[in-house]
Amino acid sequence: MNLFRHIPFLKTVFFYSLTAFGGPQGHLGMMLKTFVLKHRYVTEDELIEYNSFCQLLPGASSTQTVTLIGYKRGGVPLAILTLLIWILPACCLMGGLSFLLTLFPAKNYTANLFKFIQPMAIGFLVFAFVRAFGISINNFITMVIMLISLILTFFFFKTPWVFPILIIAGSIATNFSDKRIPEKEKIVPKQIRWTNIWLFVFVFIIAGTLSETARSQHWPNRKAYNLFENFYRFGSFVFGGGDVLLPMMLDQYVERPNSKQIVENNPNVIKIDRADLLTGYGFVRAIPGPVFSVASFTGGMAMKNDGIQMQLIGCIIGSIAIFLPSALLVLFFFPVWQYLKKYVIVFRALEGINAVVVGLMGAAAAYLLKGMNCTFSNLNDYLMIMVILATLLLLKYTKIPAPFIVIGCILLGWVF
Numbered sequence: 001m002n003l004f005r006h007i008p009f010l011k012t013v014f015f016y017s018l019t020a021f022g023g024p025q026g027h028l029g030m031m032l033k034t035f036v037l038k039h040r041y042v043t044e045d046e047l048i049e050y051n052s053f054c055q056l057l058p059g060a061s062s063t064q065t066v067t068l069i070g071y072k073r074g075g076v077p078l079a080i081l082t083l084l085i086w087i088l089p090a091c092c093l094m095g096g097l098s099f100l101l102t103l104f105p106a107k108n109y110t111a112n113l114f115k116f117i118q119p120m121a122i123g124f125l126v127f128a129f130v131r132a133f134g135i136s137i138n139n140f141i142t143m144v145i146m147l148i149s150l151i152l153t154f155f156f157f158k159t160p161w162v163f164p165i166l167i168i169a170g171s172i173a174t175n176f177s178d179k180r181i182p183e184k185e186k187i188v189p190k191q192i193r194w195t196n197i198w199l200f201v202f203v204f205i206i207a208g209t210l211s212e213t214a215r216s217q218h219w220p221n222r223k224a225y226n227l228f229e230n231f232y233r234f235g236s237f238v239f240g241g242g243d244v245l246l247p248m249m250l251d252q253y254v255e256r257p258n259s260k261q262i263v264e265n266n267p268n269v270i271k272i273d274r275a276d277l278l279t280g281y282g283f284v285r286a287i288p289g290p291v292f293s294v295a296s297f298t299g300g301m302a303m304k305n306d307g308i309q310m311q312l313i314g315c316i317i318g319s320i321a322i323f324l325p326s327a328l329l330v331l332f333f334f335p336v337w338q339y340l341k342k343y344v345i346v347f348r349a350l351e352g353i354n355a356v357v358v359g360l361m362g363a364a365a366a367y368l369l370k371g372m373n374c375t376f377s378n379l380n381d382y383l384m385i386m387v388i389l390a391t392l393l394l395l396k397y398t399k400i401p402a403p404f405i406v407i408g409c410i411l412l413g414w415v416f
Contacts, residue, residue: 006074006081012039013066013085020062020288027062035069042069053337056350058239059326060292063087067330076331083327087319090289091296095315097283098300101276102311116409118275119384121282122368123391125246129361130396136354145170145352149359153247154366163248163360164237170352175345200236200328207232207321223270224310224317227302230270231295231321236329239357242291245322246281247364249298253277270302274371277301286406295322383416 016034020027028051035041042050047065050072054064063086070082137146149166156162211229214222230252238245249272257271280297287293299318303310369388374381387409394400 003081006078009039009041009070009073009078010081010085012041013070013082014089016066017086017089017289028065031062031065031069042072046072053334054330055354056337057326057329057333058237059235059329060242060290060323063290063292063323064326064330067327068334071331071334079331080327083323087290087293087323090284090287090293091315091319093287093289094280094284094293094295094297095300095312095319097280098297098304098311098315099308101279101301102304115380116384116387116413117282117406118278119372119387120391120405120409121246121278121285122365122372123388124282124285124395125361125365125368126388126392127395129358129365130392132354132358132361136351136358141174142351142355145173145355146359146362149356150362150366153360153363163244166356166359167237167239167353170356171349172352174352174355175348197332200325200332203324203328204232204236218268221310222268223303223306224313226270227299227314227317228321231299231318232325234295235292235322235325239353242281242284242294244357244360244364245292245294246277247360247367249277249294250274250364250367253298253302272298272301278368282406282409290323292322292326293319295319380416383412387412 012034016030020030028047031047032044036044036047047069050065050068051061054061054068057064063083066086067079067083071079133146137143149170152166153162207225207229211222211225213219214225219225234245234248234252238248253270253272254274254277257269277298280294280301284291284294284297295318296315297318299314299316300311301314302318303314306314372384374384376382391405391409394405
């Protein structure tokens with residue numbers, strides 16, 4: 001690959017990474033404006049196809065779409081460079097936030113400054129639920145799948161297997177009927193090379209083995225191994241982007257460490273304060289780039305008690321581990337997609353998966369609302385509810401950019 005001839009494209013990716021606000025909902029429109037209308041690096045049909053394909057995969061869909069644009073321009077080497085340039089600014093900003101909260105603990109200065117970021121984050125999640133509901137829940141079966149997913153996730157929030165089981169069940173349920181999406185043509189079977197996917201599986205197995213060995217044998221730096229396994233697993237199973245990543249992180253780092261079994265058998269488990277995690281989730285909405293960059297912040301907070309060097313390593317591990325599965329899956333499966341996209345079963349499965357994802361977001365919002373424990377005994381409790389409602393209404397009925405909402409919540413915390 002002649003890197004020099006791709007420098008204008010990489011510069012475009014870099015400037016896009018500095019201006020891509022709004023999360024995955026806003027990224028596609030900005031990609032259309034930047035890579036199709038302005039620079040014509042891909043056609044509109046190609047961009048839509050890339051985005052549709054990425055919706056079928058777990059991981060960061062907007063990141064995978066940008067990676068595929070690089071892949072189309074210059075193959076795997078340029079795709080990797082595109083990915084790194086796209087995620088670097090956001091990961092650096094979110095990693096830096098973990099150091100800021102460490103230098104100024106929440107119990108001191110940042111307690112007031114960021115206290116309304118947490119209810120704002122819930123407002124973003126409710127908005128994502130409402131928006132996704134309108135798009136994905138459009139018939140009786142998707143409504144049933146969504147409600148079952150919401151109820152089961154809410155009551156079994158601390159059980160990690162509930163997420164993949166619901167995803168699989170939802171994809172199967174929507175394939176029982178061929179009336180909504182009928183088979184249009186007969187597909188001639190074709191031999192597919194699956195060799196490359198073994199790298200993804202190999203890393204998954206090695207990460208899990210090292211994590212469990214480090215935990216059971218009490219390795220000095222076992223948290224680093226555990227952290228890599230956690231985020232690689234998240235990146236391998238998250239359908240629906242950062243709004244689904246949040247409940248998984250809440251389960252892994254907030255709820256499970258407080259369970260009786262974990263406290264007795266693994267007292268050194270990674271534990272993060274709920275307020276810190278929600279602060280990071282809210283703050284990531286104020287910066288450009290992928291929402292998955294919240295993993296850089298979470299990795300730093302997970303290692304903050306082990307010194308500055310380990311905290312930096314935690315930021316790097318979180319960044320690499322969360323995006324690695326996305327890259328491996330999209331680059332290895334895209335050639336296969338050219339054949340698989342002919343099968344209507346894929347689109348039927350996606351219908352069920354999207355319904356499950358909506359249910360997960362609704363359950364996460366309800367679970368976080370329950371955890372606020374508002375007694376309405378002081379002004380702050382009323383203000384927090386107002387922040388949730390105001391965030392939802394501003395996102396739904398105005399064009400105010402997300403960063404201004406975040407800044408407004410920070411100023412509100414400074415005043416009150």
